[in-house]
Structure formats: structure tokens, C-alpha cells
Amino acid sequence: MLPQTNKLQVLLLSSALLTTLVPITPANSQVPRVQQLQINSTQSQKMSAGNLLAENTKSSVVRVVIGCKAKVYLPKNGKIYDLDKMLGHGSGFFVNSNGYIVTNAHVTNITTEQCKQYLATELGVKLEGDGEDLDAVEQQLKWIEAKPTYLVNLPNGESLPFQILKSGATFDEGKDVSIIKVNVRNAPVLKLADSSKVQLLDKVTAVGYPGLVETSTAFDEKSLLEATFTSGEVSAIKTLKDNVPVIQITAPAAPGNSGGPVLNEQGEVIGIVTFGFSNNHVFLFTSNTVQEFLTSLGITNEEGLIDQKYREGLQLYNQGKYTQALRVFQLVKRLFPYHSEVDKFIQQSEQVIAANYR
Structure with missing residues (x-):
């Protein structure tokens, strides 16, 4: 998800709901076929x-999916309504081979109350099918269970549940970084660069899963798991009001790209896509800010x-x-x-x- 700065209240929903040498053969010898x-x-x-x-890069970049599920009991008719809805997605990447992934906080942060709000439409439809009106029976409803659901879609199509280890806040309130984990080993890792060495007009590549592919009926299901690569340059290095550095790039990104890595020419991550004023004016939280989160958790960023x-x-x-x-x-x-x-x-x-x- 790539939030516009004037739509902070819908950060989540802004998404479209990551040499072996051989001997030299003498000229007169026979070369095997x-x-x-x-x-x-x-x-x-x-x-x-x-x-x-x-x-x-491709196998290291993942799709981070957030949803909500709940059971709601209506005493009036004695029914329990099962609700389950995918809300949106962002991007992320493996930062450690033991299943540790980096993404944005605004991708993963969702409360129980927000889940209830997001599920209200689905509940209303089910109630209407039973001849009930949501507004009329709202005070009677008993939310037995309401909770977020967390899934990581790997590029090969596998879906794995994840847990949040540490999460910051949206970019206007704090450091928009989240560290999550799935249960795998030997995952392919992207290395973090030292973002303090980034310079203006450095060439960069943004990688992620723009949600616009989801909203079109022109693509097959496999395309949802194909990461998109866009190229550009570092256009500015700025600082937010709370003294947090951000990097501005010209590589296009869209809702769904949030949390995805941006690479330098060596294939190292200089930052993660976080917010923008348009798809062509994109800002990154830096790799050094990501490193702060990893260090606090004792997680090393090492290739395997x-x-x-x-x-x-x-x-x-x-x-x-x-x-x-x-x-x-x-x-x-x-x-x-x-x-x-x-x-x-x-x-x-x-x-x-x-x-x-x-």
C-alpha cells in the first residue's frame, strides 16, 4: 500500500484490496559435445x-496480506455469522534466512475495532439475507471473535501465516517499519545498504506488488505473484519533522508497493517504499532505520x-x-x-x- 498524504485514515484500504572455472582445452584436443x-x-x-x-531479487520479495475475520451472534434469530475478508496488501522482503521479513507498519497495523468496521458491510449483506437490518439490530450483536488475519504470499504461490515482532507507526506519527516472521528456513535474503552513503541521482530499482494488477480482470492469478520492477533515480534526501531521514525517488510505485525494497545498482536495499504525493514522487524509509529495528530484536542481516x-x-x-x-x-x-x-x-x-x- 502506498498511502497518499491526505488519506491517512485509509492507509490500509488504499491498496487494491519484493564461478567455477573450467580448464582451458588445448586447440588440438577433442571437446566433449x-x-x-x-x-x-x-x-x-x-x-x-x-x-x-x-x-x-525475485524470490526474496513477498506479498504481505492483511484481512479480518469474526464470528457475530445475533440473539434475535439465534444465528452466528462467520465473516472473513481480505482487506489489502503490501510488499516486503526477507532480511534474514530464518523467515524474518521487513515491511511497513501501516501495512500490518490494524486493531480489532477497525476489523469490526471493515466487516460491517459483509455482515450487513448476510443480515439482509435473513430479513434483518444492520442498523436496527446493531446494539444486539455479540462479537464473539474479531481479529486481524496475517498472511505472506511467497512468489511461488505458497501462503504462510506471519507474526508481528515489532512495528512502528504511520510515517506522520513515527517510524513506518514492521518486522514480521514466517516459519521457514534458508530463505533468500536481500542485503541492506548503508543509506547514509546514498547520493543524489543514484540509480535505483523499486520492487513490489502494485495492487493495480489485482483490480484488473486482464491478468491471470499467476500475475498477482509476479513482482514488478521499476527504475529511477534518487531525487532528494529529506528529513521528516521528527528528524527521521527519508529518501525521495523517481521510480514509480503504486498502492500495494508499500514495504517493498528499493535497490541500488549492487542489488542492496537502500530503503522501503512508504508514502508518496503521487506514484512518481515516492518516499522511502531508509535501510538504516530498518537496521535500527533489526538491531533492537537481535536479528542479523546476513546472506545464507x-x-x-x-x-x-x-x-x-x-x-x-x-x-x-x-x-x-x-x-x-x-x-x-x-x-x-x-x-x-x-x-x-x-x-x-x-x-x-x-
Whole structure:
């Protein structure tokens, strides 16, 4: 979610309801067919630096979904009404391989009373079906249970519940950062940059899940889990009234992008999308502010074995060394079965290898 500054009361609902070297072969020796293929196919398969950055990033960026559920009892007719509604989503990314995720506080913060308000329409429809009017029976209603629901959608389609470990406040009231956790291991991690070193006109890339895809019927369900990458530059470095630094960028972002990472040219996170005056005037809470939250929880921002191996696999694949790349990708798959991109590279590597053993 990317709130407009004049719509703070609907921050949540503003959403559309993240080298191995081989020996040099002497010229007069016989080159095995597979190895020869690897050399000849390098040019056609080669990915650019931007492609590699995207492939290294995609599996780390997640969709953070907030909803509400409740049971409401109406003594007048003796019925219990089950309510369940998805309210909106933001973006986030793995900051530690043990399932720790960074997003915005305004993405995750919701109270029980807010849940009741958001569920009122659904309740009204159900009551009307029983011949009752919500306004007429409102005082009689017994809310047996009303609570937020929290889910993280991984890019491979898996949905996992999360818990909030530490959350700040909306940007006009505090530090708009939230640290949440899902139960996984070996998750692919994005490294935090030192945001104090960010300079004007640095090239940046924003990654996240803009809600406009959800509101259109033109896209299939898989597209909801495809992160969007937009590019731009650092246009300003400013400070909020409470002396909290923010970074302004020109990379477009939309409702649903909130909490998503913004990367420098090295693929490190300089900040998270938080608010904006328009989709093209976007402000970030800095990576150093995020680091404050992590430090207070004793969470380290370190890459794991899967990050090293996946990067190694991409390098081998990009060099046309498909047999070696396949072994590395298979290891990545074993380490983190939820990885959204590795199956693609396993399949493509196997196809190239098989085609040259016929």
C-alpha cells in the first residue's frame, strides 16, 4: 500500500484490496559435445547485469496480506455469522534466512475495532439475507471473535501465516517499519545498504506488488505473484519533522508497493517504499532505520548458503555451463523448496543437456 498524504485514515484500504572455472582445452584436443554446447550457447542464453539483479531479487520479495475475520451472534434469530475478508496488501522482503521479513507498519497495523468496521458491510449483506437490518439490530450483536488475519504470499504461490515482532507507526506519527516472521528456513535474503552513503541521482530499482494488477480482470492469478520492477533515480534526501531521514525517488510505485525494497545498482536495499504525493514522487524509509529495528530484536542481516549458491548457479548458467549450473540449482531447490525461480533454471538446464545427448 502506498498511502497518499491526505488519506491517512485509509492507509490500509488504499491498496487494491519484493564461478567455477573450467580448464582451458588445448586447440588440438577433442571437446566433449556437452561442453562444446555450453560454450556455443553462452551468447544466446546470456543475461544482462539487470537481468541477473532481477533474478537474484525475485524470490526474496513477498506479498504481505492483511484481512479480518469474526464470528457475530445475533440473539434475535439465534444465528452466528462467520465473516472473513481480505482487506489489502503490501510488499516486503526477507532480511534474514530464518523467515524474518521487513515491511511497513501501516501495512500490518490494524486493531480489532477497525476489523469490526471493515466487516460491517459483509455482515450487513448476510443480515439482509435473513430479513434483518444492520442498523436496527446493531446494539444486539455479540462479537464473539474479531481479529486481524496475517498472511505472506511467497512468489511461488505458497501462503504462510506471519507474526508481528515489532512495528512502528504511520510515517506522520513515527517510524513506518514492521518486522514480521514466517516459519521457514534458508530463505533468500536481500542485503541492506548503508543509506547514509546514498547520493543524489543514484540509480535505483523499486520492487513490489502494485495492487493495480489485482483490480484488473486482464491478468491471470499467476500475475498477482509476479513482482514488478521499476527504475529511477534518487531525487532528494529529506528529513521528516521528527528528524527521521527519508529518501525521495523517481521510480514509480503504486498502492500495494508499500514495504517493498528499493535497490541500488549492487542489488542492496537502500530503503522501503512508504508514502508518496503521487506514484512518481515516492518516499522511502531508509535501510538504516530498518537496521535500527533489526538491531533492537537481535536479528542479523546476513546472506545464507542459498544466496551464495543461487548466485553461483546463475553465473554458471550465464556462462553456458549447464551441467555444473544444474547441480547447483538442484542444491538450491533442496535448501529452499519454496524458491520461485530455481525450477525454471533446472528445467531449462535439463532441456539443453538432454537435447545434446540425443
